[in-house]
Amino acid sequence: DIQMTQSPASLSASLGETVTIECLASEDIYSNLAWYQQKPGKSPQLLIYDASSLQDGVPSRFSGSESGTQYSLEINSLQSEDAATYFCQQHHDYPFTFGSGTKLEIK
Amino acid sequence: EVQLQESGPGLVKPSQSLSLTCSVTGYSITSNYWGWIRKFPGNKMEWMGYISYSGSTSYNPSLKSRISITRDTSKNQFFLQLNSVTTEDTATYYCARYYGSFDYWGQGVMVTVSS
Numbered sequence: 001d002i003q004m005t006q007s008p009a010s011l012s013a014s015l016g017e018t019v020t021i022e023c024l025a026s027e028d029i030y031s032n033l034a035w036y037q038q039k040p041g042k043s044p045q046l047l048i049y050d051a052s053s054l055q056d057g058v059p060s061r062f063s064g065s066e067s068g069t070q071y072s073l074e075i076n077s078l079q080s081e082d083a084a085t086y087f088c089q090q091h092h093d094y095p096f097t098f099g100s101g102t103k104l105e106i107k
Numbered sequence: 108e109v110q111l112q113e114s115g116p117g118l119v120k121p122s123q124s125l126s127l128t129c130s131v132t133g134y135s136i137t138s139n140y141w142g143w144i145r146k147f148p149g150n151k152m153e154w155m156g157y158i159s160y161s162g163s164t165s166y167n168p169s170l171k172s173r174i175s176i177t178r179d180t181s182k183n184q185f186f187l188q189l190n191s192v193t194t195e196d197t198a199t200y201y202c203a204r205y206y207g208s209f210d211y212w213g214q215g216v217m218v219t220v221s222s
Contacts (some may be wrong), residue, residue, distance in 0.1 A: 043214050045109070046209060094167075095154055095168060101150045
């Protein structure tokens with residue numbers, strides 16, 4: 001199975017700041033990566049697909065990038081509603097696998 | 108708008124089968140892929156499997172022969188059956204549409220395996 005090592009496990013940032021969450025794939029996944037946001041009691045919401053494409057309706061302060069097998073989610077100009085847990089997920093190979101999640105707290 | 112809704116028992120006894128239904132509105136399940144994902148206490152997410160527009164299936168090998176995903180196209184529903192459950196199967200179960208990534212999700216149903 002492809003392992004997705006996600007970091008950090010949690011972070012705290014202030015309104016207006018920029019944060020970066022990373023996922024390291026155990027092998028090349030050829031940009032077949034998605035990022036999701038999940039708020040407590042809600043289902044996950046797709047933010048980014050194919051590593052860097054913004055899902056319709058998602059604010060442009062969210063962006064995705066890649067460098068080799070390292071994938072990053074950047075959130076600019078943090079808003080209070082960005083408090084959530086974020087997951088990466090690869091769909092290059094079966095079984096699809098997820099990162100362990102990053103809990104973002106807004107100070 | 109595509110909407111998915113899971114339904115099924117919230118409590119299952121060990122060694123029994125877990126059966127869930129995902130009802131889809133706004134889109135036909137004879138297009139794309141339709142999957143089941145679960146989230147364990149502590150946040151770990153696991154892809155369980157999916158059923159395709161043609162009815163073919165793909166499963167996570169970790170679930171071996173315990174899992175079955177089927178569908179009823181006349182009702183636009185698909186189903187999860189997980190056999191021989193243990194307490195390790197306690198999780199929130201989600202159904203979702205797979206279209207290159209999981210773009211539409213149900214609200215999730217919490218299932219506890221306990222005697």
